[in-house]
Amino acid sequence: MADFGKVVKLFVGLIALLLWIAILTPFAPLHAQENQGNPENFTYTVQPGDTLTLIALRYNLKLAGIILANNLSNPNLIFPGQQIILPGVMLSPAPSTPPGASPPAVDQTHLVQPGETLFGIANLYGVSIGAMVLANDLANPDVLYVGQTLLIPSGPPPTPEPLQAPFVAVELSEPTIIQGRTLVIKVTLSEDAGLSGMFEGRPLFFSQAGNQQRWSIIAIHTLTEPNIYPITLTATRPDGAAVTTYENVTVAAGPYGTEDIQFDDERSELLDAELIELEQKKLVNLWSQVTPRPLWEGPFRYPVEVSSLRITSHYGTRRSYNGGPATSFHGGTDFGGGVGAPIYAAAAGRVVLAEPLTVRGNTVLIDHGMGLFSGYFHQNQLVVSQGQEVQAGALIGYMGSTGLVTGPHLHWEIRLQGIAVEPLQWIQQEIP
Ligand SMILES: [Zn+2]
Known part of the structure; x- marks a missing residue:
């Protein structure tokens, strides 16, 4: 009995190890190629460590849509090398919305049920959490109430608001990051300004990288609930004026046993x-x-x-x-x-x-x-x-x-x- 338990543990450990090795490999670029039959659909080659949820998250697709398009009987069983149709994925980026364009069209609503989370609802409709937060003007994505009506945005996600000076660029090493990993944030400023930041109530410590570039490292706690979290950045100009901006990071569940x-x-x-x-x-x-x-x-x-x-x-x-x-x-x-x-x-x-x-x-x-x-x-x-x-x-x-x-x-x-x-x-x- 004990030996059997050990074997099971070893097996589970091995699976976890394989998953980890795969997960820790940087995300593969778009392994998509044109599908002969339908110009709207592209095939993706499953990489080691992929799960359907991760693929759906990465390409901002409905999980249900992928399952349907591929007629998958068991969505938990996909294997490296398998070809999967990603319905509606474009090889070239869609034409960007001109500045000042109207917000994305809203064509559906969702009535919040007991036990539902924004993460779950966003996944259900295949939209990003960021788009849900924007469409519903949610102050705190963690707080939903039963019976609340949420607008489900459709169409391409809106282009992010341009950064306000002295912010020139904010770059995350992994905009969607798995629980337990270290996130690197790089901030470029147009002038010599002071920079501070906060994530989950913890201050960020910045180091100078180039002339106007600073970087910081952020720990994503392994027990962080999968969701979208803001990083607050504040630049203080020499004259004392402060400018604050937010950068969102999506935390995804890790394959932990x-x-x-x-x-x-x-x-x-x-x-x-x-x-x-x-x-x-x-x-x-x-x-x-x-x-x-x-x-x-x-x-x-x-x-x-x-x-x-x-x-x-x-x-x-x-x-x-x-x-x-x-x-x-x-x-x-x-x-x-x-x-x-x-x-x-x-x-x-x-x-x-x-x-x-x-x-x-x-x-x-x-x-x-x-x-x-x-x-x-x-x-x-x-x-x-x-x-x-x-x-x-x-x-x-x-x-x-x-x-x-x-x-x-x-x-x-x-x-x-x-x-x-x-x-x-x-x-x-x-x-x-
Ligand atoms: Zn140990």
């Missing part, structure tokens, strides 16, 4: 709430600091030997303990290996903690600047000390099984403003 972690009695004693809280406080104090400049450069490297790379658990998996409810998630990437395997700094930075902790065992925490930290837990032995500056690839310790673990491994975390984000993104992508 669920697992149950079993601890024996001796280990379970370590789940003492007071000890966890003390340790947590210490870490939170450290990783809520913001060193106002980036100390890293280029993509991060793996914290273990690449030749013996073995990932045993991925970031983001929803977790339950000893059969309880899934109230938490896996905040890092686990690397397997023997006790004593070397552990390296993933990027340049400053060691802000190197000591034994009750739950996380022997721990190294490195500050990379801009509110970004990497943590290396459960080590057997540490070879760096607090305050030490390290380069990418510097030996910091050896793998072990100290703290609350079931076997030797490295639990590796990336924290941005205290929020655990997908660590592998930092290896696969050069940020900013």
